[in-house]
Amino acid sequence: SAVISQKPSRDICQRGTSLTIQCQVDSQVTMMFWYRQQPGQSLTLIATANQGSEATYESGFVIDKFPISRPNLTFSTLTVSNMSPEDSSIYLCSGGESSYNEQFFGPGTRLTVL
Amino acid sequence: AQSVAQPEDQVNVAEGNPLTVKCTYSVSGNPYLFWYVQYPNRGLQFLLKYITGDNLVKGSYGFEAEFNKSQTSFHLKKPSALVSDSALYFCAVRGTVSDFNKYYFGSGTKLNVKP
Numbered sequence: 001s002a003v004i005s006q007k008p009s010r011d012i013c014q015r016g017t018s019l020t021i022q023c024q025v026d027s028q029v030t031m032m033f034w035y036r037q038q039p040g041q042s043l044t045l046i047a048t049a050n051q052g053s054e055a056t057y058e059s060g061f062v063i064d065k066f067p068i069s070r071p072n073l074t075f076s077t078l079t080v081s082n083m084s085p086e087d088s089s090i091y092l093c094s095g096g097e098s099s100y101n102e103q104f105f106g107p108g109t110r111l112t113v114l
Numbered sequence: 115a116q117s118v119a120q121p122e123d124q125v126n127v128a129e130g131n132p133l134t135v136k137c138t139y140s141v142s143g144n145p146y147l148f149w150y151v152q153y154p155n156r157g158l159q160f161l162l163k164y165i166t167g168d169n170l171v172k173g174s175y176g177f178e179a180e181f182n183k184s185q186t187s188f189h190l191k192k193p194s195a196l197v198s199d200s201a202l203y204f205c206a207v208r209g210t211v212s213d214f215n216k217y218y219f220g221s222g223t224k225l226n227v228k229p
Contacts, residue, residue, distance in 0.1 A: 031215055040202065041221070041222065042220065043204070043219045092158070098214075101148075101208060102148055102160045102163050103160070105157035107157045108155075
């Protein structure tokens with residue numbers, strides 16, 4: 001299994017600013033993903049973070065708003081740009097090996113935008 | 115597209131009683147199915163998976179799940195519930211062929227175990 005950490009665990013931000021969330025995996029993983037989750041609700045996939053190339057975004061999410069980096073097989077960042085209160089949510093990263101199938105999740109970053 | 119459905123928003127059970135959290139799936143091809151648990155203010159924790167083989171899959175914390183192809187179901191079960199099992203449970207399915215590296219999550223079921 002992989003152990004995933006995220007920083008920050010929570011933040012309160014002003015509208016119009018940007019926040020970068022870091023995701024660190026304790027081992028190399030093939031796949032990394034970023035999700036958004038409202039408390040008590042299901043997960044919405046934002047994008048797949050691809051190592052060495054541009055992320056693959058889901059419908060409704062764009063690179064200008066959610067730029068993602070993945071410089072190596074153990075680290076990724078998600079930036080929430082030009083934030084508005086609608087961006088208030090929990091952001092989760094996950095990772096896993098394609099052959100193992102299951103994903104492992106970070107503890108999440110709880111973002112509040114005022 | 116692949117999908118899973120969790121028909122119950124909430125399941126209430128008394129401690130010591132058996133519990134079942136329901137999940138049905140819709141996939142093209144063979145399903146890769148998963149259960150995750152989420153405790154308050156935490157990320158999701160992997161419980162168990164079905165890829166192939168025995169229809170009864172055993173996982174962490176005494177949980178098991180039964181894969182039923184004819185009913186397209188993958189219900190999560192535990193013989194004797196604990197108060198500490200109270201959490202949010204998610205069923206998920208992996209994509210097939212064109213979306214093999216994507217995962218589709220159900221809406222979640224909140225499990226309440228009363229002492």
